[in-house]
Amino acid sequence: xxxxxxxxxxxxxxxxxCIIMGFQDNELNILIAKRPFEPMKGGWSLMGxxxxxxxxxxxAAKRVVGEFTGIDDIYLEQVGAFGEVDRDLExxxxxxxxxxxxxxxxxxxxxxxxxxxxxRITQLPELIFDHSLMVKDTLNLLQRRAAVKPIxxxxxxxxxxxxxxxxxxxxxxQNAIDKRNFRKKILAMDILxxxxxxxxxxxRKGAFYYRFIxxxxxxxxxxxxxxxx
Amino acid sequence: xxxxxxxxxxxxxxxxxCIIMGFQDNELNILIAKRPFEPMKGGWSLMGxxxxxxxxxxxAAKRVVGEFTGIDDIYLEQVGAFGEVDRDLExxxxxxxxxxxxxxxxxxxxxxxxxxxxxRITQLPELIFDHSLMVKDTLNLLQRRAAVKPIxxxxxxxxxxxxxxxxxxxxxxQNAIDKRNFRKKILAMDILxxxxxxxxxxxRKGAFYYRFIxxxxxxxxxxxxxxxx
DNA sequence: TCAAAAGTGTTAGTGTTACACCCATGA
DNA sequence: TCATGGGTGTAACACTAACACTTTTGA
Numbered sequence: 338x339x340x341x342x343x344x345x346x347x348x349x350x351x352x353x354x355c356i357i358m359g360f361q362d363n364e365l366n367i368l369i370a371k372r373p374f375e376p377m378k379g380g381w382s383l384m385g386x387x388x389x390x391x392x393x394x395x396x397a398a399k400r401v402v403g404e405f406t407g408i409d410d411i412y413l414e415q416v417g418a419f420g421e422v423d424r425d426l427e428x429x430x431x432x433x434x435x436x437x438x439x440x441x442x443x444x445x446x447x448x449x450x451x452x453x454x455x456x457r458i459t460q461l462p463e464l465i466f467d468h469s470l471m472v473k474d475t476l477n478l479l480q481r482r483a484a485v486k487p488i489x490x491x492x493x494x495x496x497x498x499x500x501x502x503x504x505x506x507x508x509x510x511q512n513a514i515d516k517r518n519f520r521k522k523i524l525a526m527d528i529l530x531x532x533x534x535x536x537x538x539x540x541r542k543g544a545f546y547y548r549f550i551x552x553x554x555x556x557x558x559x560x561x562x563x564x565x566x
Numbered sequence: 567x568x569x570x571x572x573x574x575x576x577x578x579x580x581x582x583x584c585i586i587m588g589f590q591d592n593e594l595n596i597l598i599a600k601r602p603f604e605p606m607k608g609g610w611s612l613m614g615x616x617x618x619x620x621x622x623x624x625x626a627a628k629r630v631v632g633e634f635t636g637i638d639d640i641y642l643e644q645v646g647a648f649g650e651v652d653r654d655l656e657x658x659x660x661x662x663x664x665x666x667x668x669x670x671x672x673x674x675x676x677x678x679x680x681x682x683x684x685x686r687i688t689q690l691p692e693l694i695f696d697h698s699l700m701v702k703d704t705l706n707l708l709q710r711r712a713a714v715k716p717i718x719x720x721x722x723x724x725x726x727x728x729x730x731x732x733x734x735x736x737x738x739x740q741n742a743i744d745k746r747n748f749r750k751k752i753l754a755m756d757i758l759x760x761x762x763x764x765x766x767x768x769x770r771k772g773a774f775y776y777r778f779i780x781x782x783x784x785x786x787x788x789x790x791x792x793x794x795x
Numbered sequence: 796t797c798a799a800a801a802g803t804g805t806t807a808g809t810g811t812t813a814c815a816c817c818c819a820t821g822a
Numbered sequence: 823t824c825a826t827g828g829g830t831g832t833a834a835c836a837c838t839a840a841c842a843c844t845t846t847t848g849a
Contacts, residue, residue: 348577394649420623541820770847
């Protein structure tokens with residue numbers, strides 16, 4: 338009987354908690370919500386849900402992000418498992434995932450429904466349980482990833498300006514970058530296409546729009562390019 | 567009733583699988599065992615166990631490594647959670663941990679007890695379930711970690727020679743390193759103490775032993791040093 | 796005396812950092 | 823015309839990578 342080996346073992350609740358990130362007002366923002374039920378009712382919380390027995394943990398994370406944002410075109414990566422005995426009221430193992438989304442695609446009707454809002458990463462309140470730790474680990478991971486993979490573009494619209502792209506990286510690394518060096522580096526990689534159109538919302542002169550050319554990036558990677566900011 | 571929120575949710579088995587690494591014969595070795603029970607009886611497997619409801623996942627990993635090696639002075643780090651629906655026969659979420667141990671401290675009587683053995687990382691057989699994937703992810707993580715943290719010393723005895731240290735890094739990165747450049751870099755950090763004693767087991771001339779000075783390292787880190795290989 | 800591994804410096808090239816002024820535009 | 827943010831090049835420096843010979847010793 339093959340079941341015997343498992344039978345006398347404990348089963349635990351398994352949840353996913355999602356650190357959903359968007360880029361707005363030149364800063365990373367995270368979607369958090371006021372928790373509508375006990376325990377910790379009214380506390381600020383990440384967006385989470387339980388893993389069902391018929392879905393993988395990745396699927397569960399994708400489902401949760403979809404539920405709370407209305408977006409299904411998401412960059413998702415696991416942060417890790419959080420498993421202190423007392424991290425929740427019941428024994429719950431939680432698996433953290435961060436998601437990078439284009440905040441323009443956010444279904445704002447869901448904000449009211451879940452009492453959720455986007456908060457700048459520099460102005461996050463204390464979160465319930467170990468959620469603040471999850472955010473900290475996420476920022477760490479994101480910093481390492483964004484340095485070597487072009488994942489930042491998942492946070493932007495199709496068209497973006499270089500000043501916007503730069504402030505995205507400045508928000509990720511939480512420090513100022515010299516704009517000449519930044520431009521030199523990113524343009525030298527030759528993975529951006531300059532468009533004829535300008536964004537004039539933030540200056541009179543206007544900044545040219547650029548577009549990330551995924552096909553070109555993939556091709557250059559084949560040839561041994563390594564992305565690096 | 568605070569339990570209501572949890573009550574109708576699925577509970578799952580949660581396991582830890584440990585990638586236990588040692589350094590031997592100038593190469594990274596991983597402890598694997600022939601699985602003594604179904605499913606996949608007889609297949610090569612990592613060392614694992616279930617998470618009990620009264621221990622944290624970190625504690626579970628430490629317990630498992632202790633059980634299978636007899637060592638309790640371990641460097642442990644989580645690799646991540648693995649949660650495909652069909653990754654095991656039953657629905658089991660597994661959390662991978664890698665452990666760096668001094669292989670000299672291994673309790674060899676446990677090898678027979680568990681039908682376990684140390685296998686060079688370059689010569690690993692196919693492992694059951696997603697264990698090969700866990701090893702792959704571990705090597706990736708280890709490469710990133712070992713580049714910026716002095717964790718390699720956990721794999722060595724208190725005293726070690728520079729040729730040994732170099733071959734450790736060569737095994738981690740799976741490529742050859744120029745010995746002049748390597749020595750220059752590691753010695754420049756000023757975190758090793760040269761001893762008066764030589765290891766003569768691998769050459770007539772003998773290689774001087776060195777010792778990692780953790781106190782000095784901690785102090786230099788305070789002052790803004792950054793470790794980098 | 797010789798085989799085998801340990802030990803030692805220099806140079807060219809590459810990448811990184813620091814830095815200041817002109818441009819285009821709408822109000 | 824002026825205030826505002828966009829856009830541009832160069833030089834010093836630091837780091838990395840490439841490279842070959844001498845030393846020590848036991849068999």
